[in-house]
Amino acid sequence: IVVEAFKAADEARKPREDKWKKYYELYRNYVEKRSDGLSNLFIPVTFAAIETVLPRIVEAIFASRPYLAMLPREPQDVDNARVMETLIDYQLVDKMNIVRKFSDYIRECLIYGTAIGKVTWRFETRPKIVKTPKLEVFGVKFGETTKEEKTIFYDDPDFEPIDIFDFFIDPDATSIEDAAYCIQRSYRSLSYLKKQAENGIYENVEKLEDVSGSGSLTSNERVSDIGLGASSGGKKFEVLEYWTDDRVITVVEKQVVIRDIKNPYYHRRKPFVNIVDIPVPHEFYGIGEVEPIEYMQYAYNDFVNQIMDNMNLSINKMWI
Numbered sequence: 001i002v003v004e005a006f007k008a009a010d011e012a013r014k015p016r017e018d019k020w021k022k023y024y025e026l027y028r029n030y031v032e033k034r035s036d037g038l039s040n041l042f043i044p045v046t047f048a049a050i051e052t053v054l055p056r057i058v059e060a061i062f063a064s065r066p067y068l069a070m071l072p073r074e075p076q077d078v079d080n081a082r083v084m085e086t087l088i089d090y091q092l093v094d095k096m097n098i099v100r101k102f103s104d105y106i107r108e109c110l111i112y113g114t115a116i117g118k119v120t121w122r123f124e125t126r127p128k129i130v131k132t133p134k135l136e137v138f139g140v141k142f143g144e145t146t147k148e149e150k151t152i153f154y155d156d157p158d159f160e161p162i163d164i165f166d167f168f169i170d171p172d173a174t175s176i177e178d179a180a181y182c183i184q185r186s187y188r189s190l191s192y193l194k195k196q197a198e199n200g201i202y203e204n205v206e207k208l209e210d211v212s213g214s215g216s217l218t219s220n221e222r223v224s225d226i227g228l229g230a231s232s233g234g235k236k237f238e239v240l241e242y243w244t245d246d247r248v249i250t251v252v253e254k255q256v257v258i259r260d261i262k263n264p265y266y267h268r269r270k271p272f273v274n275i276v277d278i279p280v281p282h283e284f285y286g287i288g289e290v291e292p293i294e295y296m297q298y299a300y301n302d303f304v305n306q307i308m309d310n311m312n313l314s315i316n317k318m319w320i
Contacts, residue, residue: 009169025226027111039306053289067089070088111290113276118184131144182243185240188239193237193258197258204256211255
């Protein structure tokens with residue numbers, strides 16, 4: 001069911017991917033190299049449009065702390081609301097690093113028209129060296145030794161901006177709420193999957209020893225298309241995380257199921273949120289800042305390059 005749903009969502013989304021890649025190239029001021037000696041300038045109109053709007057939005061949201069205010073509903077809730085406000089502000093700033101993540105979230109929305117985020121509860125343990133006395137007699141400690149033990153490193157809510165190229169939704173959906181399913185694709189190392197298995201999230205990870213990893217096919221490919229290149233960073237496995245309101249199923253390389261459980265969240269909803277720059281009625285994906293000025297950007301580049309070519313030809317005249 002997961003593989004079939006992924007293929008259906010991928011096929012329905014294919015026409016948009018070419019447009020998204022163009023928008024990314026325009027934002028990155030990418031032009032193909034020329035060998036004919038003519039001008040090849042790129043005027044950063046698109047980049048300027050995005051980076052002018054972005055700080056204004058971020059400043060409006062995060063102008064002052066606390067970023068979220070908790071208001072009491074009853075007189076006896078005043079103290080509890082104040083405590084909750086302090087807790088949420090601590091989680092947003094110190095644990096989630098929300099300003100940086102939300103900046104990326106908004107930037108992606110401005111470029112592609114739609115941005116996807118994932119709201120989860122993250123639990124992570126890490127080894128820690130602990131010093132203990134070798135001997136203790138009547139409260140007096142003698143000597144010192146060390147041992148390694150696991151400690152809780154992170155046990156709080158988390159927010160993760162998701163690359164739009166790695167998110168697949170029910171083709172008939174107009175929102176995450178009415179979608180039959182959502183799929184997040186990621187690329188993980190075997191060590192990461194084993195660590196998650198130790199934390200009780202995944203199982204059957206040992207079956208991946210003989211499975212070939214496909215490597216990352218999203219951001220690396222997009223960066224390579226503009227000539228910057230990217231390393232694969234070792235063997236990576238394609239992980240498809242299939243979410244419905246009732247269930248979550250995780251499949252690796254479309255072969256091995258490493259998780260198949262009921263939706264673990266109390267709210268029984270898919271843990272994804274999305275924002276849209278300019279909504280389009282009855283459609284999930286919106287219009288960003290790049291789409292309306294795409295051909296204006298091409299025209300601007302052509303206009304400036306033609307002026308430069310004309311000036312060069314006027315200065316460097318040909319004589320027979």
